[in-house]
Amino acid sequence: MLKVTYKFEDDISTDIIYPGRYMATVLPSETPQYAFDDITELNKILNSSEKLEIPLVIAGKNFGCGSSREQAASTLKGHNVIVIARDFARIFLQNSINLGLRTIICPDIEAQQDDEIEITESKVINNSLKKEFNITPLPAARQAIIDAGGLIPYAREVLVRERGNNCKI
Amino acid sequence: MPQTLVQKILSKACGKVKVEVGDVVEPQVNLAMSHENAALVINQFQEIFSGTSLEAYVWNPDKIAIIFDHRVPAESKKTATNQKKVRTFIEKQGITKFHDIRGDEGGICHQILPENGYVLPCSVIVGTDSHTTTHGALGAFSFGVGATEMATVWALGRIMNIEVPATIKVIANGDFGKYITSKDLILYLIGKLTAEGANFKVLEYTGSTFEKMNTSARLTVCNMSVEAGATSGIVPADTETVRYLRDEAWYKGKLDLVQSDSDAKFDRIVEIDTDSLEPQIACPHTVDNVKPVSQVEGTKIDQIVIGSCTNGRLEDIEIAADILRGHKVSRNVRLLVFPASARIYKQAMDRGLFSSLLEAGAVIMNSGCGPCLGIHQGALGDGERALATTNRNFKGRMGNPSSEVYLSSAAVAAASAITGVITDPRKGGY
């Protein structure tokens, strides 16, 4: 069971998730501190010493719209965040899959801050509302990247198959 | 089976006779573009090779373009060090399409690519920038990706696992009135479609309005297609594309002009009549919050920005100079002009456009992204309001979450610079 850490409206852009002023910081190990930097309250929760094991963020439509900056995915991945949204912007969704950030597409999701949520393979269950919502499964091609542990291991395997013979993975 | 233009491009890039919407494909890439964020791509690229005995070399150094534009000249030691790291990598890999911080060949990536003939009809282009949709203006299938995805392209020369997108056909017919530009058309369309109306789809632009448009104006439309969520925008290449590539980009090679089949299946069709189009303004804080200028006229502005990959081309600077010639920028507003590339900078200077702008009180900045993303130039103060010819007005976009950004054409921006409030350029008698 997880508790909703924060609830967003529609159209949350990557400028909100990871402000442009930190774009010179690129390494996934260094980006997490700036997650939602302009939403002080949420940034504090994510960075506090009593870290939540799995912060859960609920969003409306088009979460992650705007710039292609991958830091928006790595900053959330660094905090082990799960995002449940009605839908996601294309590049953000792809970046999340590539980096292994858990994104769940749930077109009818209803939830408020502090609601208690259970996630199964095909459903999001809001125990506070006593309602269930269906998850839209990802296309098989995306699932293959997730199953491989992200795009880097996936691509490494392809690369070795195509270029290498005397390789040790 | 009939195919859309993008289906045809992807069929070719996959070596297939046809692909269908929804098919998962791995198309070969003709051009892979990055800017300063190449620093992150390099990191991810090296990760792919780590633990293998393979040497980390890119698949084709002639098909990678790297342009420094987002923070030029560097605003911090961190950026400068990232840029240095990228230069070292470029040298080691032998990457040829590199545009450093230079007054002869630098500029914003989305202007550098077309003006140097790197964008060809019927090609597949990816870029680590969401506005990579811009290059569809020359009939390419061009879209934004993240850094890790780009790293796999550098390694393998193709994109892993993309789905063939459906296409929304936009048919625009009619002429533009005085001071109405393609910016007004795309803002109007985004307002109609909403910020996610074209998510995961391609916007294909046809009709007499597009046939009459030059490549510059088409670049603006494709640039902003991503603001409706589109994977890409595309204008089928035609005689204007050939003219641009031959005369302005000095491209001499063979050109492939392809169109959607007349009976191709589109997701839907959107029709626009441009004869009666008014100047359009995107109001804070979403690009789809679009209103005709008449509804926001008189709104007080603190800073006006003319430039960016959307509207920093010669036509934009020219229209601004024409409107401002003999006038003064209001004492209540700062006017910043930043040409999209060094080439445009020189052309504008040679035509004397800078004199008119400087005499009016504008500040001319170096080519680059500058105030568009508010990182190191032209940030806004608390509660300030900007009017910009750029493409995004999200909260915090110009460096300050407590400020507001309105978006417009260069004509509206220039007329508003004189009055200090949002102004319809058709009413000023300029």
Ligand code: SF4
């Ligand atoms: S000018 Fe603005 S929108 Fe264009 S590439 Fe630069 S930051 Fe992005």
